[in-house]
Amino acid sequence: MSNGQVRAIGIEPTAGYERGVVRFLQAAGLPVRMVSGYRLRRFAQACGVTAKNDKLDAWMIARFVQTVPCREPRQDPAAERLAELVAVRRQLSEEKVRLINQAGHQQDALVKRMTTRRLRRIEADILLLDRRLAEQVQANPAMADKERLLRSMKGVGPVLAHTLLAMMPELGELTARQIAALAGVAPYDHDSGKLKGKRSIWGGRAAVRNVAYMAALSACRANPALKAFHKRLIDNGKPAKVALIAVVRKMLNTLNAMLRDNKPWTQLVA
Numbered sequence: 570m571s572n573g574q575v576r577a578i579g580i581e582p583t584a585g586y587e588r589g590v591v592r593f594l595q596a597a598g599l600p601v602r603m604v605s606g607y608r609l610r611r612f613a614q615a616c617g618v619t620a621k622n623d624k625l626d627a628w629m630i631a632r633f634v635q636t637v638p639c640r641e642p643r644q645d646p647a648a649e650r651l652a653e654l655v656a657v658r659r660q661l662s663e664e665k666v667r668l669i670n671q672a673g674h675q676q677d678a679l680v681k682r683m684t685t686r687r688l689r690r691i692e693a694d695i696l697l698l699d700r701r702l703a704e705q706v707q708a709n710p711a712m713a714d715k716e717r718l719l720r721s722m723k724g725v726g727p728v729l730a731h732t733l734l735a736m737m738p739e740l741g742e743l744t745a746r747q748i749a750a751l752a753g754v755a756p757y758d759h760d761s762g763k764l765k766g767k768r769s770i771w772g773g774r775a776a777v778r779n780v781a782y783m784a785a786l787s788a789c790r791a792n793p794a795l796k797a798f799h800k801r802l803i804d805n806g807k808p809a810k811v812a813l814i815a816v817v818r819k820m821l822n823t824l825n826a827m828l829r830d831n832k833p834w835t836q837l838v839a
Contacts, residue, residue: 579604579634580642581626588649591642602639604630612637643738647709651735654705658698658728659776665691702731715741719824721833724788724795732780733824740821741828748825753778754818778817785816795820 578594580587581604594601613619613629633639665688672684706712712734719730733740737751749755753773788795795816802812827834 575599577602577634577639579630579639581606581609581630592644595642595644601642602634603642604633604639608637609633645738647705647712648735648738651702651705651712651731654698654702655732655735656776658695658702659780661691661695661698665695699727703727706731706734715828718827718831718833721835722788722820722824722827723792723834724784724820725824726784726787729780729784732777736774736777740825743825745822745825748821749818751777752781752817752821754781754814754821781817781821782813785813785820788820789813789816 577600579602580591591601609626609629612633613621613625616629616632618625618629668684668688668691672681672688675681675684706716715734716727716730719725719733720727737748739751740748743751746755751773753775755773785795789799790796798819799812799816802815803809807815823834826832
């Protein structure tokens with residue numbers, strides 16, 4: 570507080586439960602700041618605070634917001650509705666993979682039939698969600714325009730496009746470095762004096778990174794420009810996973826530029 574005025578209210582994300590509180594506070598004209606749970610714990614450790622309870626958490630969030638620049642949460646009801654659908658689809662896809670892996674080891678005929686029924690139900694639900702996602706995007710002209718631009722790049726299908734619209738609404742507004750950091754594909758140095766450690770990636774939005782990684786696998790085959798880029802990295806001795814992460818980074822940076830400049834893939838690479 571300063572002179573009776575609220576300077577900032579720090580909130581740690583809690584799997585979506587914070588959204589209603591954020592909406593209420595912003596509607597009241599109060600400044601809200603989102604606090605990364607990972608960064609908060611590291612901050613607490615740096616302050617010598619190892620215990621954890623609600624009172625300590627509130628105190629550390631207040632100190633964190635006072636000390637470290639934090640972003641103001643964006644409220645986009647359309648993106649939030651889309652994010653809910655994307656999250657459920659991802660959960661069903663993960664469950665489908667788990668059941669398929671289990672089915673390969675099942676011997677009992679009854680268990681196999683049960684697994685088959687569950688798989689068919691999940692596949693049908695995923696189709697329903699895909700239709701619902703498409704309807705939600707098409708009902709929003711701004712989102713529909715962005716999806717058209719995103720999917721003009723070969724290798725970008727509806728799953729990646731919907732994930733980016735829902736989970737990375739900042740796309741098109743930030744720098745290439747910021748977008749790579751948000752997705753968790755920005756390489757960070759690990760050097761000290763003469764020691765030159767391996768660059769590594771960490772943090773970011775895992776949901777975006779995982780979907781973009783799978784899309785990059787497809788793009789390395791379907792997109793001539795990205796295929797050549799990937800081959801050049803491999804020919805230069807880059808490990809396969811490092812090369813693929815570089816493709817993910819290039820894809821996201823290019824998509825960011827496409828939305829920023831309002832240009833489809835064909836115009837951007839021409």
